[in-house]
Amino acid sequence: MDVNQLVQIYERFETDIQYQEQRTQLMNPVSYIMGLKSKRIRPLLVLVGYSCYGTDVTRVLDAAFGIEIFHNFTLMHDDIMDEASLRRGMPATHIRYGINEAIISGDAMSIMAYDYIMKNCNDEHLREVLNIFNKTSLDICVGQQMDMEFEKCASVESEQYIEMIRLKTAVFLGMALQIGARIGGASSDEAQSMFEYGQSLGIAFQIQDDLLDLIGDQDKVGKVKGGDLIRNKKTFLVCKAHELADQTQRSELDHFMSDVDMNPIDKVEGITSIFEKIDLFKIVQSEIDSYFDNANSILKSLNLNATRNELLHTITQMIRDRKS
Numbered sequence: 001m002d003v004n005q006l007v008q009i010y011e012r013f014e015t016d017i018q019y020q021e022q023r024t025q026l027m028n029p030v031s032y033i034m035g036l037k038s039k040r041i042r043p044l045l046v047l048v049g050y051s052c053y054g055t056d057v058t059r060v061l062d063a064a065f066g067i068e069i070f071h072n073f074t075l076m077h078d079d080i081m082d083e084a085s086l087r088r089g090m091p092a093t094h095i096r097y098g099i100n101e102a103i104i105s106g107d108a109m110s111i112m113a114y115d116y117i118m119k120n121c122n123d124e125h126l127r128e129v130l131n132i133f134n135k136t137s138l139d140i141c142v143g144q145q146m147d148m149e150f151e152k153c154a155s156v157e158s159e160q161y162i163e164m165i166r167l168k169t170a171v172f173l174g175m176a177l178q179i180g181a182r183i184g185g186a187s188s189d190e191a192q193s194m195f196e197y198g199q200s201l202g203i204a205f206q207i208q209d210d211l212l213d214l215i216g217d218q219d220k221v222g223k224v225k226g227g228d229l230i231r232n233k234k235t236f237l238v239c240k241a242h243e244l245a246d247q248t249q250r251s252e253l254d255h256f257m258s259d260v261d262m263n264p265i266d267k268v269e270g271i272t273s274i275f276e277k278i279d280l281f282k283i284v285q286s287e288i289d290s291y292f293d294n295a296n297s298i299l300k301s302l303n304l305n306a307t308r309n310e311l312l313h314t315i316t317q318m319i320r321d322r323k324s
Contacts, residue, residue: 003314006047006057010040013061014068029097029105030112033072036088041205041319042176043068048315049180049194052308059120060183063129066116067176073109074140076102081148082231121183128188129179136175143168150234154254158239162203165236170202171195190302197298197312204291205319210235211284212324214272226268232257237275237284244278292320 014034043064050060078084079092080099086092094102114130121129146164150156174195182191213228213235228235234257241253256262256270275281299312 045176046180049177050184053186054184062119070113076106165206169206173202174198200295
């Protein structure tokens with residue numbers, strides 16, 4: 001079974017899900033954010049992880065959906081904390097329904113995630129799967145807390161930033177593969193290797209996301225160009241530029257990042273100009289490539305057969321080639 005077939009199976013499954021409480025106000029924000037167009041990478045990784053060791057992929061569809069619900073719960077709350085107005089090119093949930101409604105519906109989603117992850121999960125694997133999910137969920141919260149703390153710092157080292165995105169984003173991709181693999185019958189060690197593979201993909205994915213915020217197709221990205229810079233977020237590009245810039249460039253960068261009244265277009269153009277002077281985009285792309293290369297090295301150590309190996313290679317390349 002190839003990636004396209006897995007995508008189709010998952011999409012049919014998600015389309016068929018009916019919320020019994022869909023008419024209630026609590027479920028309206030849930031249905032809204034779950035209906036926004038996205039690549040569904042995390043549930044796909046659950047299916048991929050399972051397919052590397054199991055045969056009947058329908059056994060893991062509920063868990064995959066639970067992972068996607070939890071992901072969207074984190075996005076719903078992140079948008080509130082970031083004061084983001086757009087999500088996937090549409091009004092963020094709290095803009096559409098209100099902050100309080102988005103908070104309580106997000107809370108409901110976090111509970112629903114457990115319900116779906118537990119469905120069809122054998123007792124043999126259930127405790128370990130829930131332990132993996134709980135640990136990763138707490139890591140994600142720690143990563144989000146670090147991200148908020150960084151907003152108060154004058155500067156952040158690129159290594160600190162990598163640790164933050166490892167916790168906030170990368171462990172989630174690793175968890176999706178790990179849970180899928182474990183339910184599929186992988187040993188704990190094999191599932192852990194899948195986690196490490198996914199974690200490397202996740203770090204590459206997030207640095208790539210920072211880069212696409214500036215150079216991606218904005219219609220496809222679904223966000224305002226340079227939106228992270230406008231909100232003075234210390235992305236990997238900002239952290240790396242601070243380390244590579246000379247004193248004059250660093251002072252200019254600090255000025256742009258600290259000015260809250262500057263015209264957004266001027267702000268993005270000014271910071272981008274500094275990035276171009278130090279050839280930052282090429283340096284960042286090299287960093288992204290190194291994490292993809294590490295993921296491929298881990299993949300080689302898994303000793304999967306050719307078909308399953310190709311499945312993971314396809315996932316790596318799909319993420320590597322994305323433009324939004």
